[in-house]
Amino acid sequence: xxxxxxxLVTNKTLIPxxxxxxNITFLFPVEEFTVGFPNTFKIEEIREPxxxxxxxxxxxxxxxxxFKSLLKDLPSNIEGIVFDDIGILQIxxxxxxxxxxLFLNHFNCNYKSINTYLExxxxxxxxxxxxxxxxxxxxxxxxNPLVLYTFGHVSIMYSRRQLISNYNEHFKKNVESISTxxxxxxxxxxxxxxxxxxxxxxxxxFNGLRYREKKNVWYHLINTLLLSDxxxxxxxxxxxxxxxxxxxxxxxxxxxxxxxKER
Numbered sequence: 001x002x003x004x005x006x007x008l009v010t011n012k013t014l015i016p017x018x019x020x021x022x023n024i025t026f027l028f029p030v031e032e033f034t035v036g037f038p039n040t041f042k043i044e045e046i047r048e049p050x051x052x053x054x055x056x057x058x059x060x061x062x063x064x065x066x067f068k069s070l071l072k073d074l075p076s077n078i079e080g081i082v083f084d085d086i087g088i089l090q091i092x093x094x095x096x097x098x099x100x101x102l103f104l105n106h107f108n109c110n111y112k113s114i115n116t117y118l119e120x121x122x123x124x125x126x127x128x129x130x131x132x133x134x135x136x137x138x139x140x141x142x143x144n145p146l147v148l149y150t151f152g153h154v155s156i157m158y159s160r161r162q163l164i165s166n167y168n169e170h171f172k173k174n175v176e177s178i179s180t181x182x183x184x185x186x187x188x189x190x191x192x193x194x195x196x197x198x199x200x201x202x203x204x205x206f207n208g209l210r211y212r213e214k215k216n217v218w219y220h221l222i223n224t225l226l227l228s229d230x231x232x233x234x235x236x237x238x239x240x241x242x243x244x245x246x247x248x249x250x251x252x253x254x255x256x257x258x259x260x261k262e263r
Contacts, residue, residue: 003023006025006027007024008152008222008224009029010038011229019048027221029041029056030070032066033053033063034055034057036155036158036192036199036201043070043075050079051078051079053078053080055085058085059085064087071091080101081098082103089121100120100122101121102121102124103124104127105125105128105129108124108126110138114126114142122144123146123218123219124146125147125148125221126138128154128251129250132210132253139216139217145217146216147219149223152205153190153201153203153205154201155200156189157199157200159198163191163193164177164193165193177192177193177194179191188203189202192225204248205227205248207249208252209235209240209241
């Protein structure tokens with residue numbers, strides 16, 4: 001049985017290489033409604049069947065009105081939308097045509113909250129901030145099939161400020177809009193800026209290819225940001241988990257428990 005992949009596209013060259021494969025659904029970052037991606041797509045550029053839209057901007061009043069206008073003229077090939085602004089739920093509540101997938105990466109951490117969201121949306125992307133055991137528990141108790149973040153750099157912070165531009169202006173530097181950030185502890189991160197803000201990603205792509213053996217999964221989400229076409233094709237077509245080449249598993253191997261000091 002083939003896994004169904006939801007492919008978050010950043011390279012247009014990748015699309016014709018996979019467009020004929022029946023288990024690939026393309027997820028397109030939408031121009032004017034996406035932050036953290038150097039390449040976005042206009043609606044008229046999206047011609048693939050069963051396409052999904054990716055919207056991850058926090059929308060102000062003007063943005064909400066623009067989003068409403070966008071929904072009025074969607075072509076029939078747009079099948080669904082992946083989003084993380086809860087306010088969009090209110091806009092979409094009367095829309096029975098679009099499939100709705102909620103992507104709150106750092107919040108969907110247990111099956112009770114996920115099942116509550118599933119009363120309003122078709123599916124939810126499970127958080128990458130939890131262990132493999134917790135992922136299995138969520139899948140076992142979820143009332144609908146879920147989406148698993150299966151490969152790609154993980155977003156760890158989003159700011160509506162243009163952090164790179166502000167840094168360049170203040171320190172008279174010329175750092176590019178896609179760069180590597182190093183903190184005082186020597187940890188590295190990827191940082192991507194556009195006019196709507198800045199997203200900081202993990203330095204290495206998260207490898208959750210072992211999740212392809214899980215049940216109750218609707219899609220395996222692959223974020224192609226900062227990955228080459230060749231890497232993506234290898235990830236999709238190879239049956240093994242490529243653990244030697246991509247050993248990074250983020251927080252999935254150990255619990256993140258913080259105990260507050262007693263006063």
